[in-house]
Amino acid sequence: MLRLAFGQIRTRPATFAGLATALFMAVTAITLFGALIAASVVSPPARAGQPGLVLIGGAFGEIAILVALFVVANTLGFAVRQQHRELALLRTVAATPRQVRGLVRRQVLIVVTLVSPVGWAAGTLGAHRLLGALVRRDLVPAGSRIPFTPVPAVAASVIALLLGTLSAMVAARPVCRVAPAVALGESVGGDRRAGPIRTPVGLLALAGGVAFCLFVAHQPPDKAGQGALLATLALMAAVALLGPLFTAAVVTVLGLPVRAIAPRSGRLADANLRGYAARLSSAVVPLALLTALACAFRFMGDTVGDASRHLAGTEMASVNSAGDTWLRQAELTLIVCFGGVSTVNTLAALTAARRREFALLTLIGATRRQVTSMLCAECLLITAVGTLTGTAVAVATVTSFSVTLPGSPLPSVNPVGYGSIAAGVAVLAALGILLTGRRATSGPATETVAGQRG
Secondary structure (H helix, E strand, O other), X not given: OHHHHHHHHHHOHHHHHHHHHXXXXXXXXXXXXXHHXXXXXXXXXXXXXXXXXXXXXXXXXXXXXXXXXXXXXXXXHHHHHHOHHHHHHHHHOOOOHHHHHHHHHHHHHHHHHHHHHHHHHHHHHHHHHHHHHHHHOOOOOOOOOOOOOOHHHHHHXXXXXXXXXXXXXXXXXXXXXXXXXXXXXXXXXXXXXXXXXXXHHHHHHHHHHHHHHXXXXXXXXXXXXXXXXXXXXXXXXXXXXXXXXXXXXXXHHXXXXXHHHOHHHHHHHHHHHHHOHHHXXXXXXXXXXXXXXXXXXXXXXXXXXXXXXXXXXXXXXXXXXXXXXXXXXXXXXXXXXXXXXXXXXHHHHHHHOOHHHHHHHHHOOOOHHHHHHXXXXXXXXXHHHHHHHHHHHHHHHHHHHHOOXXXXXXXXXXXXXXXXXXXXXXXXXXXXXXXXXXXXXXXXXXXXXXXXXX
């Protein structure tokens, strides 16, 4: 079974490269902030006015770590879904559900084992550099140091392995819970249906996110900011779970002008996206996550700036201190890096996996230009859905923060700042879809159909 797991990884390099990147980022983030918390044990105590290593490694690190783990879960679910046909074929030749689950567990173990040493090194190096920057800005006491301990690194790999295994088990459930013939039939059809557990859990996550927003609205400003970011992740979890249901409906509405402007490529793109709802959701979620977090940080900064011009005081100073602002910017930079890499990797893997589909279109008469036009229409629709979804989540959560501040209860939005976020997301989507699509449509179509798997 271990040899088969290695074989699956070799036959789908793009898919597992994205998974390896996501797991690497998770191990790096946990090692980095775990090392900062470990440093608090051997470093001098924080002075009055200093946040301290425990607060920085915990409160500020939790968002980055949760984002990295969120990306792992989404990427791993996509990686398992990409193998649906192969796993279903294994079921038809007498592989048991337990053996299929064992196969995907071994895939996770292999990838975690490969990326862990690099993640440990990157996280430890990042912890040393971040600690030096914190000391220079007097956010932690002078003399603080990173101790030599394997605990953060081991914890990082264990957490990544546990989450990866759990995500793999959930993603493999559609193949394991039905008869082999049914699983094989589902692998060649559309994927619109959501599982019987996924939708109720998604609705619970949505209700929990809304309740969390209401809770944040009654907190003091210095706590509401962190709460709003956590609420963003809670609502994004609901988006990921309910994605196959609502993304197809949103594409149907947004696709109307696209079909009107480009009837042929627009209609084909719309049919592709709505017909493969799980694949559409896998493409939309990383874009929405990146947009939601970037907008949340940006909108909160603009809102605090406007509120501070209405009222100056110790409470506002605690929310808008220079040290806190720098920490938020550093956290945003780290999250944007994670989100950007995840977005490009996921979209590239999704597009590369469709080589055979593009070749079949070519064989039935479509030109390469027409296939590219279809991909452009798909890219436009996916970007629009991801950006609008992420913006809606950010506005909801930042509103729960803005009501705790003096001035308008609505969050402040800088059009130029928001435009730069939307443009950045669009560029990442184009890199992941169009550049990969250009390469995926190259080469003889007959050879691709005969030899390309997926």
